[in-house]
Amino acid sequence: MFDAQPAPLHDHTLLTPGPTPIHPRAMQALARGMLGHMDPEVFALNGEIQADLREMYGTAPETFTALLAGTGSLGMEAGFSNLVESGDEVLVCANGSFGQRMAEMAERYGARVRLVTAPLGEAIRVEDVAARLDGKVKMVAVVHGETSTGVLNPVPAIAELVRGSGALFTVDSVTTAGMEPFRMQEWGVDYTYTGSQKCLSAPPGVAPIAVSDRAFARFAARRTPPPLWYADLGGLRDYWVNRSYHHTVPVNLHFAFHAALRAALDEGLGARQARVKQVGQAVVDTLAPLGFTPYVKRPEDRLPTVLALRLPEGFDDAGVRAALRRREISVTGGLGPTAGVIWRLGLMGESARPAPYLRLMAALEDLLG
Ligand code: PLP
Numbered sequence: 001m002f003d004a005q006p007a008p009l010h011d012h013t014l015l016t017p018g019p020t021p022i023h024p025r026a027m028q029a030l031a032r033g034m035l036g037h038m039d040p041e042v043f044a045l046n047g048e049i050q051a052d053l054r055e056m057y058g059t060a061p062e063t064f065t066a067l068l069a070g071t072g073s074l075g076m077e078a079g080f081s082n083l084v085e086s087g088d089e090v091l092v093c094a095n096g097s098f099g100q101r102m103a104e105m106a107e108r109y110g111a112r113v114r115l116v117t118a119p120l121g122e123a124i125r126v127e128d129v130a131a132r133l134d135g136k137v138k139m140v141a142v143v144h145g146e147t148s149t150g151v152l153n154p155v156p157a158i159a160e161l162v163r164g165s166g167a168l169f170t171v172d173s174v175t176t177a178g179m180e181p182f183r184m185q186e187w188g189v190d191y192t193y194t195g196s197q198k199c200l201s202a203p204p205g206v207a208p209i210a211v212s213d214r215a216f217a218r219f220a221a222r223r224t225p226p227p228l229w230y231a232d233l234g235g236l237r238d239y240w241v242n243r244s245y246h247h248t249v250p251v252n253l254h255f256a257f258h259a260a261l262r263a264a265l266d267e268g269l270g271a272r273q274a275r276v277k278q279v280g281q282a283v284v285d286t287l288a289p290l291g292f293t294p295y296v297k298r299p300e301d302r303l304p305t306v307l308a309l310r311l312p313e314g315f316d317d318a319g320v321r322a323a324l325r326r327r328e329i330s331v332t333g334g335l336g337p338t339a340g341v342i343w344r345l346g347l348m349g350e351s352a353r354p355a356p357y358l359r360l361m362a363a364l365e366d367l368l369g
Pocket of ligand 1: 018143146148195
């Protein structure tokens with residue numbers, strides 16, 4: 001019997017690098033009820049989502065955009081499964097866990113991977129990409145914001161190299177799209193994806209993608225069908241452009257995503273970029289006296305949406321985070337080699353606001369002071 005409702009989470013302060021707190025407009029939209037995935041109203045809403053995604057990504061007017069029914073990793077996987085064929089040379093920039101995930105996926109789809117790496121906490125060096133790039137490379141792939149270390153990679157400078165090389169350019173914009181400048185057309189990006197639960201503060205479960213005409217031409221010239229049926233670009237185009245059935249899309253997540261993206265565009269992309277910077281700087285300044293210091297050395301390499309802070313000497317990472325969690329505040333530690341060394345504070349979407357951070361500061365003062 002359902003006699004006890006789980007407690008509502010309004011009072012939970014979620015400061016992780018994703019998922020982020022759900023935007024109130026998305027929460028409302030989620031509860032609208034259900035329509036069929038082939039309903040004319042859903043197709044009309046999908047059309048609005050596609051147009052809004054073009055604005056968010058800064059694409060050409062006719063660029064194909066869509067939502068995949070899955071998280072950011074499906075966005076990543078769809079790029080390799082559709083645009084890489086067995087034996088293709090793919091240059092992957094990997095300076096953290098998500099760059100490594102890209103390399104692993106590319107390999108699973110048969111690519112011969114050329115890795116460009118950088119030490120943890122440092123950005124990929126454009127000269128290193130130039131040294132490994134030649135006419136044989138079919139795709140260059142890079143993570144814009146490396147969530148595992150809080151590093152912003154120099155995508156516009158890498159884009160300049162890739163343009164004219166003949167390679168497709170894939171950019172993971174999971175922690176950047178909607179909150180950091182992203183100019184798909186101007187930079188010459190061919191494929192990008194994010195996750196709904198990051199900078200847009202929608203529930204997890206859909207991955208917004210954008211695909212250039214060049215990428216579609218590469219897809220059309222494949223020798224073999226893409227091995228991942230579910231995210232086949234042809235099938236996706238059938239649903240999103242020709243309005244014919246491919247698979248049942250998560251309609252409620254489309255409602256919520258539509259509302260969250262509209263809220264972001266209503267606020268203005270520029271205003272959001274300014275908000276992240278302002279709140280992030282205030283957090284750095286406030287935590288400095290407690291001994292937290294930026295993990296990424298060069299200021300220009302710091303990812304504004306995921307603040308990586310080195311913990312003070314002798315800090316009880318697990319103990320403090322558990323104490324915060326008992327007070328309904330979630331923060332995230334390092335990943336792999338940075339576990340116990342850093343905290344990663346999310347400044348994406350609704351988490352990039354003063355109120356939740358003031359709550360964290362008050363709790364920390366209480367626990368440490
Ligand atoms: N790429 C980056 C940069 C990420 O931060 C993440 C998740 O944190 C992913 C890809 C994978 O996304 P998801 O966990 O939504 O599958």
